[in-house]
Amino acid sequence: MLTSETVKEYGVNAGASVVGIAAATDFGLAPAGFKPTDVLAGCASVIVLGAASSPQVLGDAAEYTASRNAMLATMTDMAKQVAKRIKADGYKTKAISATGGKWVQGEGRKEHFGTISLKHAAELAGLGVIGKNYLLTSPQFGNLLWLSAMLTDAQLTPDVKLQSTMCDNCNKCVEACPCGALDDIASFDKKGCSQFFKIENKALVIQCFRCRTACPHRFGAAGKKSFCQT
Numbered sequence: 001m002l003t004s005e006t007v008k009e010y011g012v013n014a015g016a017s018v019v020g021i022a023a024a025t026d027f028g029l030a031p032a033g034f035k036p037t038d039v040l041a042g043c044a045s046v047i048v049l050g051a052a053s054s055p056q057v058l059g060d061a062a063e064y065t066a067s068r069n070a071m072l073a074t075m076t077d078m079a080k081q082v083a084k085r086i087k088a089d090g091y092k093t094k095a096i097s098a099t100g101g102k103w104v105q106g107e108g109r110k111e112h113f114g115t116i117s118l119k120h121a122a123e124l125a126g127l128g129v130i131g132k133n134y135l136l137t138s139p140q141f142g143n144l145l146w147l148s149a150m151l152t153d154a155q156l157t158p159d160v161k162l163q164s165t166m167c168d169n170c171n172k173c174v175e176a177c178p179c180g181a182l183d184d185i186a187s188f189d190k191k192g193c194s195q196f197f198k199i200e201n202k203a204l205v206i207q208c209f210r211c212r213t214a215c216p217h218r219f220g221a222a223g224k225k226s227f228c229q230t
Contacts, residue, residue, distance in 0.1 A: 002089050004157045007047055007082070014081040015074070016049040017141065020125030023158040024151070027116070027124070034116055036151050040094045045156040046116065047086075048125040048149045049078050052141035058213050065206045071146040072098040079148035086152050096121075096149040118147040126159035129227070131166060132185055133173035133211035139227040142220035143212050166217050166226035176214035 004021050011019035024036040024043045036043040051074065057067040075098035083095040100118035119136045123129055128138035128145065135143040139162070174182045179192030196208035212218055217226065 002086065002091060002154045002156070004159075007086065007154075007156060010082045010085045011047065011049050011078070014049070014078045016051055016078055018050040018127055018138070018145070020048045020050070020122060020127040020159045021156050022046045022048065022121055022124035022126075026158070027120070030117065030120065036116055039096075039115060040092065040151040040153070042092060042153040043094075043151045044153050045158070046121050046125065046149055046151055047082065047156070048118065048122045048127060048147060049075060049082065050122060050127050050138065050141070050145040050147050051075060051078070052138075052144045053146060055142075055144060055219055058209065058218075061205065061207050061209075064209055065204065068146075068206065069203075074098075075146050075148035079150055083150045083152075086150065086154065089154075092153040094151045096151065098146060098148040100147065100149070116149065116151075118149055121149050122147050124158075124161060126162050129162055129164040129166070131164075131173070131215065131217075132171070133182060133215060134185060135211060135215075137164075137166065137215065137217050138220055140220050142218040143215055144218065144220070162227050164227045170216065172214045172216065173211045176210040178208065178210065182211065 008019040024046060027035050032038065036046050053067045053071050057063045079095040083093045086093040096115055100115060119130055122136050128136045131137050136145060137143045138145045179195060181192040198205050198207060
């Protein structure tokens, strides 16, 4: 019988820094098309992999973009590796790309329909919390954690969801955003961010990531006391 401990070992062996598990039934707030059971019939568990990029990339837009693109490819490959191991154990599984799905307060983004939100999955799996900057922030790795996931029909023991006070009395990311995209997280506006993207040599270059750098908890370790388990 497949256990949570075995699955987490698969993830670490594939290169993940952290692995969390959420129950598929915990995605009740996800809109239609973004629930685990919409993507994999009979899904019982969602396994989330996380790996951190170096804080040094935050000093340069080109380095940040290159690191981001490399981590997306790496995380997707990790998910495929772990999914292959789970399938070999006799269970149904589906790897979720590191690009994942996007939804805010139940409103889905059509371009990612038919997958799940990795940020929400990671939050439900106890890997961190989604802050005012709409980034997952981990007590160990701050907001530098990149994600991918697998869905499976295996019944695994889920991890405990974290609670955090890190955003209490703090509005630094909202104030730092040059396009006001974070003024109201309930209506998060990614379109505003698009003016800070550009294409060079047919590749996307991200020119603004102030929502990451403005956060006092961006590196994680200093913010550990702001997290607790419930």
